[in-house]
Amino acid sequence: MPARLCPIILICLAALLAACASSPTSTLGELPRTPQATTQQLLEQADSSDPQKAALLRLSASDQSFQQGDLAKSREILALVPLEQLPPAQQIFASTLRAELALAANDPQQALQALQHVAFERLGELPVEQQVRSQLVSAKALEASDQPLAAARERIFIAPLLSGEEAQSNHETIWRLVSGLPVTTPQDSTDPDLSGWLALARSVKQAGTLGQQQRAIDNWVQQNPQHPAAQQLPEPLVMLRELADRPLTHVALLLPMDGPLAGVARALRDGFLAAHLQAHPEGSELQIELYDSTRLGSLDTFYRQAQAAGVQLVVGPLEKNLVRQLSEKDELPITTLALNYSDAGQTTPPQLFQFGLAAEDEAREVARRAWADGHRRAIALTPRGEWGARVLDAFRRSWEEAGGTLVAAQALAEPVEMANQIASILQIRNGESRSQSTDGSATQPTRRQDVDFLFLAATPQQAQQVKPTLIFQYAGDLPVYATSHLHAANENRSQYLDLEGIRFAETPWLLDPQLPLRQQVERQWPQAGGSLGRLYAMGADAYLLAPRLNQLLALPDTQLEGMSGVLTLNPAQRIERQLPWAEFQDGEVHSLTDYPVE
Incomplete structure (x- = not known):
C-alpha cells in the first residue's frame, strides 16, 4: 500500500514545490x-x-x-x-x-x-x-x-524582462532619452549597456555630416556587436543609414537685396558666408548662389530655374508673405529653409523648414528659467498688438504646462501711465500708510504678495521705465525676467543702470565677445557687435543647419549649438532656440553661467 502511494506523494510534493517557487x-x-x-x-x-x-x-x-x-x-x-x-x-x-x-x-x-x-x-x-x-x-x-539619464538607466535595467511590442517600444524610448542628452554626459563604467548607449549617441551627434554619422554608426556597431542597440538599431538610426550620402554642393540664398528688409538680408547673407569661410578657409566644393527675392517674377519660376541649375537647398525667403505662399503648396521641388515663419497652425509641405529669431522661443525660455529658479506665480507686461499677443501666448502656454500660474497680464502702457499701471497690476495698497503707525512713523505701502516675478517683453526704452517704476511703487524687490528685446547691445552704462537686476535671455553671439566667428565678422562689419549681431548669428546658424536638416528629421532630439542659441527641430519642422542667460549688474551685462542651456 505504501509503495503504491509513493508516486502520488511525489507528485503532490512536486506540485507544492512548484507552487512555492511561483508565488x-x-x-x-x-x-x-x-x-x-x-x-x-x-x-x-x-x-x-x-x-x-x-x-x-x-x-x-x-x-x-x-x-x-x-x-x-x-x-x-x-x-x-x-x-x-x-x-x-x-x-x-x-x-x-x-x-x-x-x-x-x-x-x-x-x-x-x-x-x-x-x-x-x-x-x-x-x-x-x-x-x-x-x-x-x-x-x-x-x-x-x-531626469532622462535616470529614466534611461531604469529602462535599460528592465529591457531583458520585456518581449514583443513592449520590448520594441522600450528600446526606441531608450534611444530617444540618451540621444537627447548633452554630449558631455559622463560614461557610466558600472553599467556597460548604458555606457554603450551613451557612446553611440555621442559618436552620432559629434559627427558633422550625414556621411560621417553613417560611418560613426557602422564603427560603433563593429566595436560593440553584442550590445542591444547593435543587434537592433533604433529606428532613427536605421533612417540615417538609409539616407543617401549625397554631399551638399549647391545652395541658393533667396533674400531681398532692395527695400525695407535689405539691411536685415545683408546681415543674414554675411553671417552665412562668414560661417562658410570659417568652416572652409581653403575653399570647398559648395557653390553658394544669391538670388534677389525682390526681383522674382514668381516663386514657381524661381524654383524651376534653381532646379535646372542644380540647386539642392534653398535658404530663404525672408519675407513673411513669401513664406506663407510656400506653406500653402502641397510640396516643393527643392528642400527649403525659410528664414521666417508662416502662420501658426498652418499645414506646410514636407520639404519646408522654418527658422527665425522667434520671440516665442525667448518667452518659452523665460518660463523655463523662472520655473528652474523656483518661481510659481507670474504677472506679465507685453507690448500691444499682434507681436505682443504672440509672445504672451507662448509664455502663458509654456508657464502653465510647467505648472505655473499667470496671475495677471497687461499690455504695456505709455510711459506717463506706467506708474498707475504697475500700481494696479501689483495692487499697491496704501491702506494705513497715510496714517501713523503705533510709534508715530508713517507706514510704507505694500504690494500684493501672491506673485513671484514679472515677465517683461519690451523695447529698451520701455524697459528703462519699468524697473525705476517698480522701485517707485515699493516693488523693487520683484524679480524681472525678460526677452532679449530690452538689450540694445550698445554698452550704454546709464541705460543699463536703469535695467539693474533684470535677467534676460540672449544669443550666445552677443554674450561672448571672444567667439572667433564674431571677432572675424566684427573686423569687417563692426555693427555685428551691436543688436544687428543677432542677425549675423542667425545667418551663421542657417549655414550650420543647411546640411543637417535630414539629420534633424531622423534624430528629432538632436541639439545643435549655434550662435543664436541651441537649435532643435520641432514636429512642425520649425527650428526652436534655447538661449543662455544674462543679468544687468552695475551698468554692465553679466552672463549667468550657473544656468547652462539644456
Whole structure:
C-alpha cells in the first residue's frame, strides 16, 4: 500500500514545490489577482471579508478602475486601503498604482515619492510582471521629472524582462532619452549597456555630416556587436543609414537685396558666408548662389530655374508673405529653409523648414528659467498688438504646462501711465500708510504678495521705465525676467543702470565677445557687435543647419549649438532656440553661467 502511494506523494510534493517557487513567500504576501468580477462586486465582497482579504479585493478593484480609465474611482478605492498594514507585496502593488495615478494627474514628483516606499527593496522577489510594471512607471516618472539619464538607466535595467511590442517600444524610448542628452554626459563604467548607449549617441551627434554619422554608426556597431542597440538599431538610426550620402554642393540664398528688409538680408547673407569661410578657409566644393527675392517674377519660376541649375537647398525667403505662399503648396521641388515663419497652425509641405529669431522661443525660455529658479506665480507686461499677443501666448502656454500660474497680464502702457499701471497690476495698497503707525512713523505701502516675478517683453526704452517704476511703487524687490528685446547691445552704462537686476535671455553671439566667428565678422562689419549681431548669428546658424536638416528629421532630439542659441527641430519642422542667460549688474551685462542651456 505504501509503495503504491509513493508516486502520488511525489507528485503532490512536486506540485507544492512548484507552487512555492511561483508565488511570493509568506512574509512577502500575496499579490492581487486579475478579478473575475465587476468593481462593484469586488467592493461588496470586500465589505463582508476579513481585513486581509478585504485589502486584496480593494486593491483589485482600484486597479480594475485604473485600467478602465476611471481614475477618480481608482483613487477613491485606493484611499480605503491601509498601506502600512499590508504585507510587502501588496505595499509594492499599491504604491505602484499610486505612482501611476499621480503620473496620470501630471504629478511626477508625487509618483516618485510613492515609489520610494521601503517595500521596494523586495521588488526583485515578485513575479516579473510586477517588476516590469513598477519599474516602467518609475522610468516614466523620472522622464517626466526631467531626469532622462535616470529614466534611461531604469529602462535599460528592465529591457531583458520585456518581449514583443513592449520590448520594441522600450528600446526606441531608450534611444530617444540618451540621444537627447548633452554630449558631455559622463560614461557610466558600472553599467556597460548604458555606457554603450551613451557612446553611440555621442559618436552620432559629434559627427558633422550625414556621411560621417553613417560611418560613426557602422564603427560603433563593429566595436560593440553584442550590445542591444547593435543587434537592433533604433529606428532613427536605421533612417540615417538609409539616407543617401549625397554631399551638399549647391545652395541658393533667396533674400531681398532692395527695400525695407535689405539691411536685415545683408546681415543674414554675411553671417552665412562668414560661417562658410570659417568652416572652409581653403575653399570647398559648395557653390553658394544669391538670388534677389525682390526681383522674382514668381516663386514657381524661381524654383524651376534653381532646379535646372542644380540647386539642392534653398535658404530663404525672408519675407513673411513669401513664406506663407510656400506653406500653402502641397510640396516643393527643392528642400527649403525659410528664414521666417508662416502662420501658426498652418499645414506646410514636407520639404519646408522654418527658422527665425522667434520671440516665442525667448518667452518659452523665460518660463523655463523662472520655473528652474523656483518661481510659481507670474504677472506679465507685453507690448500691444499682434507681436505682443504672440509672445504672451507662448509664455502663458509654456508657464502653465510647467505648472505655473499667470496671475495677471497687461499690455504695456505709455510711459506717463506706467506708474498707475504697475500700481494696479501689483495692487499697491496704501491702506494705513497715510496714517501713523503705533510709534508715530508713517507706514510704507505694500504690494500684493501672491506673485513671484514679472515677465517683461519690451523695447529698451520701455524697459528703462519699468524697473525705476517698480522701485517707485515699493516693488523693487520683484524679480524681472525678460526677452532679449530690452538689450540694445550698445554698452550704454546709464541705460543699463536703469535695467539693474533684470535677467534676460540672449544669443550666445552677443554674450561672448571672444567667439572667433564674431571677432572675424566684427573686423569687417563692426555693427555685428551691436543688436544687428543677432542677425549675423542667425545667418551663421542657417549655414550650420543647411546640411543637417535630414539629420534633424531622423534624430528629432538632436541639439545643435549655434550662435543664436541651441537649435532643435520641432514636429512642425520649425527650428526652436534655447538661449543662455544674462543679468544687468552695475551698468554692465553679466552672463549667468550657473544656468547652462539644456
